[in-house]
Amino acid sequence: MSEVIKDAIEQEFTTNFEALEKRLNGASALPIHQVRKKAINAFQELGLPTARNEEYKYTDLKKALQKTFDFKAPSPQGKINRETIEECLIPGLDANILIFINGVFSNELSTIISPEDQLTIKDLEAATMEDKELIDNYFAQYANYEHDAFIALNTAFTEHGSFIHIPDNKLVEKPIALYFFNDAQAGKSYNQPRNLFIVGKSSQATFLEVFYTVGKHESFTNIVSEIVVNENANAEYYKIQNNRDTAFHVGTTQVWQARNSQFSAYTFTLNGAMIRNNLNIASDGEGCESHMYGLYLLHGKTHVDNHTEIDHIKPNSFSNELYKGIMEDQSHGVFNGKVYVRQAAQKTNAFQSNKNILLSDQATINSKPQLEIWADDVKCSHGCTTGQLDEEALFYLQSRGVSKERARVLLLYAFAVEVLENVKLEPLKAYLEDLISERLHKDF
Amino acid sequence: MSKDNQILEEFTSKEYEHGWTIDLEADQAPKGLSEEIIRFISAKKEEPEWLLEWRLKAYRSWTKMKEPKWANVKFPDIDYQDIIYYSAPKQKVKPKSLDEIDPELLETFKKLGISLEEQKRLTGVAVDAVLDSVSVATTFKDKLAELGIIFCSFSEAVREHPELVKKYLGSVVPISDNYYAALNSAVFSDGSFCYIPKGVRCPMELSTYFRINAANTGQFERTLIVAEEGSYVSYLEGCTAPQRDENQLHAAVVEIYAQKDAEVKYSTVQNWYPGDKEGRGGIYNFVTKRGICAGERSKISWTQVETGSAITWKYPSCILKGDYSIGEFYSVAVTNNMQQADTGTKMIHIGKNTKSRIVSKGVSAGRSQNSYRGQVKIMKRAEGARNFSQCDSLLMGDKCGAHTFPYIDIENKSAQVEHEATTSKIGEDQIFYCTQRGIDEEKAVALIVNGYCKEVLNQLPMEFAVEAQKLLALTLEGSVG
Structure with missing residues (x-):
C-alpha cells in the first residue's frame, strides 16, 4: 500500500474518532470511553498493517481500502x-x-x-x-x-x-x-x-x-x-x-x-x-x-x-x-x-x-x-x-459409468463434506449442503 | 524430579571437547570494518581488481541493509566494528606439500582427529583445512587433478581459475541477498572451491574442515561447488572452535551450481562451540547456503547435523530450475542448555516435474529453543511439482521449546504438497522397555534419539555417520527426561 493512501486513511479514522467523541456527549464519561481512547492511540501507533507485517503478509489491504471508503464519518x-x-x-x-x-x-x-x-x-x-x-x-x-x-x-x-x-x-x-x-x-x-x-x-x-x-x-x-x-x-x-x-x-x-x-x-x-x-x-x-x-x-x-x-x-x-x-x-x-x-x-x-x-x-x-x-x-x-x-478415484468412478464432470463434483463434494458433517444444526447443514452442491455444479 | 528426568539431566550436561586453543602466531587485520579493511584483505590475498570491486560493491550494499529480526532467536546486538575480519596463521613460505606445513598447524588438526597425513594415507578423503581465515592445507590435489577435478582453497582458485570463479561467484547467492551474505561477500577470506568437469564421478569424498582459533575474530569463508553436466560429488564439512567467553561470529556462504544430470551431495556436521550452560560465549552461526539445480535432472541434497553454536541461523535451500530436478534436505538439529537454533530450508520449484523432500528432526533439551522454518514454493509454471515435508520435534525437559514455521505457497494446480509435523517426548515406556532388556537408561536415551534421527543420519557418508552419532550422544549427555 502506498504510504500516501495509508496515511490518508489513518488520518480519516482519526478525524472520524473526534466526530464520535462529540456525538457521544455525556456518554464519554463512561469507563468504556477510556478503552476507546486507548484503542485509538494504539491504532495510531500501529498504523494499518502492510505486507511487511507477518500477520498480513498475504493479504493486501490496498485492494480493500483503495476502494476509497469514506472513513471520515460514520456510514449513514x-x-x-x-x-x-x-x-x-x-x-x-x-x-x-x-x-x-x-x-x-x-x-x-x-x-x-x-x-x-x-x-x-x-x-x-x-x-x-x-x-x-x-x-x-x-x-x-x-x-x-x-x-x-x-x-x-x-x-x-x-x-x-x-x-x-x-x-x-x-x-x-x-x-x-x-x-x-x-x-x-x-x-x-x-x-x-x-x-x-x-x-x-x-x-x-x-x-x-x-x-x-x-x-x-x-x-x-x-x-x-x-x-x-x-x-x-x-x-x-x-x-x-x-x-x-x-x-x-x-x-x-x-x-x-x-x-x-x-x-x-x-x-x-x-x-x-x-x-x-x-x-x-x-x-x-x-x-x-x-x-x-x-x-x-x-x-x-x-x-x-x-x-x-x-x-x-x-x-x-x-x-x-x-x-x-x-x-x-x-x-x-x-x-x-x-x-x-x-x-x-x-x-x-x-x-x-x-x-x-x-x-x-x-x-x-x-x-x-x-x-x-x-x-x-x-x-x-x-x-x-x-x-x-485423485486421478485413480476419478477413473474408478468413470469406469462405473459416472461421467467425468459428475465424478469431479462428487469427489469435491466428498472433500467438503468432511467439514460439513460436523455441523450440528440440521437445518443449517441442509442449507449449506444445498449451497455447496449448487456451487460445485455451477462453477467447478 | 522423576528418575528419567534425572537421567536426561545427566545426559545433556556433557562438556564440549574441542574447547582448547593452540598458540599460533597469526597475521591479523586491525579490528573493525571499513573500505580500507576490505582493500587490506584483498591486497593480502593478492586479488585481481574485479574481485576487489565485487567486495566493495557488497560492502556498500551491506551498509544500507539492516540485520534480519524475523528469526526466532534472541541475542544482544553485534558490534560489527569490534570484530577482526582477517586472521591467518603465519607461514613463511607457501607450502608445496604437507611436509612443509608448520608442524603446529598439523598438530591442531591432529588434535581434532583430522590428521591430515593420516587422512591422506588411509581414508581416501580429500581434505581442505581452513583455520581462522585461510586454508592451510588441501590433500589429494594431484590425484583429483588427474580427473580434471579442481579442489583447492578459494584464494588459489581466484589465482589459477579466475574465469570459473568470475562466472559462478555470486550466481546463486547474489551479493545483496541478505545481511550476512552481503557481509560475507565483502570480507570473505578463504574457503573451498570445487569444480567437477563434465561426466566425472568424483571417486572420493571431498571435505573441508573449519576451525576458529584466534580470539575476537569472525570467520567468513565461502564455498563454491560447480558440478558440470553428468558429474557427481559428495562434499563434507565439519567445524569446531575453542571455548571462549565472548561470542564469535561465523557468517559463511555456500553456493552450489548443478548443471544438467549433475548430482551434488553436501553434508555438514556442525559442532561450533555452543557456549557454556549459562549461555556465555559460543559461536553465532549465520550461514547462507543455497544450491541451484540449473539443468534438467540435476539433484542437490543437503544433509546437516547441527549440534553446536550458541545461535544457528541457517537455511540450506534449493532452487529447482531444471525440469525433473530434485532437491533434498535432511536435518538433525540438537539444542541443549541455552542454545538457539532457527533452521530449515527453502525449496523453490520453478521447473516442470521437480521434486523435493524435507526431513527435519529437532531435539531440544535444557533451556534451549529449536525452530524449524521452511518454505516450499511452487511457482506458476512448475507443472507436476511434488513435495513431501516432515518435521518432527523431540522435547527433553520442560524448559525448552520447539517451534515450527512452515510456509507453503502454491501457485500451480498440479502440485502435490504434503507437510506433517509432530512433537513428542521420549516416553517412560520406551525407556522401560530398554532397561528391561538390560540397556542402561543413558544408553537407552542415546538409542532412542539415534533411532529418531536415523532417517537423516543414514544420508551421511559412513565415516561421518559414526562421528555424528557420537556427537549426538555427546551433546545430549546428561539430559535424559
Whole structure:
C-alpha cells in the first residue's frame, strides 16, 4: 500500500474518532470511553498493517481500502426492506433472529423466541449504560487491541453491536442467529459492529453470524466478537459468509475458555471480495476442549485469509482443527494456524490439519501451519496437504459409468463434506449442503 | 524430579571437547570494518581488481541493509566494528606439500582427529583445512587433478581459475541477498572451491574442515561447488572452535551450481562451540547456503547435523530450475542448555516435474529453543511439482521449546504438497522397555534419539555417520527426561 493512501486513511479514522467523541456527549464519561481512547492511540501507533507485517503478509489491504471508503464519518443509517431480509434467512432454522443493518441492532426486525430468563439480548450501546458491571469485567478484556490494528479500530469505534448474556445453568435450546446486513444500495458502506457474548457457568448456547451485502456497491466490515465461555459451559459458534463479491470483511472472533468448558467454531466462506477471518482461542483452564472447523470454496477473484490461533495455557486440554479449501479461477486462499502450548500446559493434545485443492493455474494457496511448544509432555501434530483430485478415484468412478464432470463434483463434494458433517444444526447443514452442491455444479 | 528426568539431566550436561586453543602466531587485520579493511584483505590475498570491486560493491550494499529480526532467536546486538575480519596463521613460505606445513598447524588438526597425513594415507578423503581465515592445507590435489577435478582453497582458485570463479561467484547467492551474505561477500577470506568437469564421478569424498582459533575474530569463508553436466560429488564439512567467553561470529556462504544430470551431495556436521550452560560465549552461526539445480535432472541434497553454536541461523535451500530436478534436505538439529537454533530450508520449484523432500528432526533439551522454518514454493509454471515435508520435534525437559514455521505457497494446480509435523517426548515406556532388556537408561536415551534421527543420519557418508552419532550422544549427555 502506498504510504500516501495509508496515511490518508489513518488520518480519516482519526478525524472520524473526534466526530464520535462529540456525538457521544455525556456518554464519554463512561469507563468504556477510556478503552476507546486507548484503542485509538494504539491504532495510531500501529498504523494499518502492510505486507511487511507477518500477520498480513498475504493479504493486501490496498485492494480493500483503495476502494476509497469514506472513513471520515460514520456510514449513514441503512434501510433494507423486510422481504429482502426474509429471503436471506436460513430456511427452517428455528432460532432467535437478530437483524443488524450496517452494524446497528434493529429491534423491530428481530424476533427473540427464547424465554427471557434464559438470556439477555440487547444492543451493545444500551448495555454500556445498563450492564456496567459486566461490560467493565468483560469488554475488550480478550481481544487485544494493542497488537492488531483492526481490533484497535473496532474497539475505538465501539458503539453498536450486540450484547448477549446467558446466566449460569441455562440451556438455551434455540440458536441465536445474528444476521449482519450491509446496505450498499445507495453507496459504499462501512461499519464496525462489536459483539460480546457471555455464556455463564454450566450453560449452553449456539451462536451464528451470517453476513450479507445488499446493493451493488462495495461494503467494508470490521467486526470483533468476544466470546466468554465460563466453567463447564458449552458454546458453539458458526460464521457464514455468502456475500457478494463486493464485500470486504475483516473479522476477529476472540474466545476465552475457562475450566472444563467446550467451544466449537465453524467457519464457512463461500463468497466475498476480500475476507479475513481471525479466530483466536485462549484455552485458559484445565480440561478445555476446543474444535475449529473451516471450509472455504473460492472462485472468481475472491481472496480469503483464515488465521486461527489456539493458545493452550493450562494443562490437560484438547484442541482439534480441520480447515479445508477448494480454490478455482484466480482466487487466493490463505491459511495460518497457530498452536501454542505454554510451559504449564502439560498433557495437552493438539491436532491441526489443513487440506487444499487447487483447480486452476491462476489460483494460489499460502498455507502456514505453525506449532510452538514449550511443554514436553504433550501430543501435538499438524498436517498440511495441497493437491488435486485423485486421478485413480476419478477413473474408478468413470469406469462405473459416472461421467467425468459428475465424478469431479462428487469427489469435491466428498472433500467438503468432511467439514460439513460436523455441523450440528440440521437445518443449517441442509442449507449449506444445498449451497455447496449448487456451487460445485455451477462453477467447478 | 522423576528418575528419567534425572537421567536426561545427566545426559545433556556433557562438556564440549574441542574447547582448547593452540598458540599460533597469526597475521591479523586491525579490528573493525571499513573500505580500507576490505582493500587490506584483498591486497593480502593478492586479488585481481574485479574481485576487489565485487567486495566493495557488497560492502556498500551491506551498509544500507539492516540485520534480519524475523528469526526466532534472541541475542544482544553485534558490534560489527569490534570484530577482526582477517586472521591467518603465519607461514613463511607457501607450502608445496604437507611436509612443509608448520608442524603446529598439523598438530591442531591432529588434535581434532583430522590428521591430515593420516587422512591422506588411509581414508581416501580429500581434505581442505581452513583455520581462522585461510586454508592451510588441501590433500589429494594431484590425484583429483588427474580427473580434471579442481579442489583447492578459494584464494588459489581466484589465482589459477579466475574465469570459473568470475562466472559462478555470486550466481546463486547474489551479493545483496541478505545481511550476512552481503557481509560475507565483502570480507570473505578463504574457503573451498570445487569444480567437477563434465561426466566425472568424483571417486572420493571431498571435505573441508573449519576451525576458529584466534580470539575476537569472525570467520567468513565461502564455498563454491560447480558440478558440470553428468558429474557427481559428495562434499563434507565439519567445524569446531575453542571455548571462549565472548561470542564469535561465523557468517559463511555456500553456493552450489548443478548443471544438467549433475548430482551434488553436501553434508555438514556442525559442532561450533555452543557456549557454556549459562549461555556465555559460543559461536553465532549465520550461514547462507543455497544450491541451484540449473539443468534438467540435476539433484542437490543437503544433509546437516547441527549440534553446536550458541545461535544457528541457517537455511540450506534449493532452487529447482531444471525440469525433473530434485532437491533434498535432511536435518538433525540438537539444542541443549541455552542454545538457539532457527533452521530449515527453502525449496523453490520453478521447473516442470521437480521434486523435493524435507526431513527435519529437532531435539531440544535444557533451556534451549529449536525452530524449524521452511518454505516450499511452487511457482506458476512448475507443472507436476511434488513435495513431501516432515518435521518432527523431540522435547527433553520442560524448559525448552520447539517451534515450527512452515510456509507453503502454491501457485500451480498440479502440485502435490504434503507437510506433517509432530512433537513428542521420549516416553517412560520406551525407556522401560530398554532397561528391561538390560540397556542402561543413558544408553537407552542415546538409542532412542539415534533411532529418531536415523532417517537423516543414514544420508551421511559412513565415516561421518559414526562421528555424528557420537556427537549426538555427546551433546545430549546428561539430559535424559
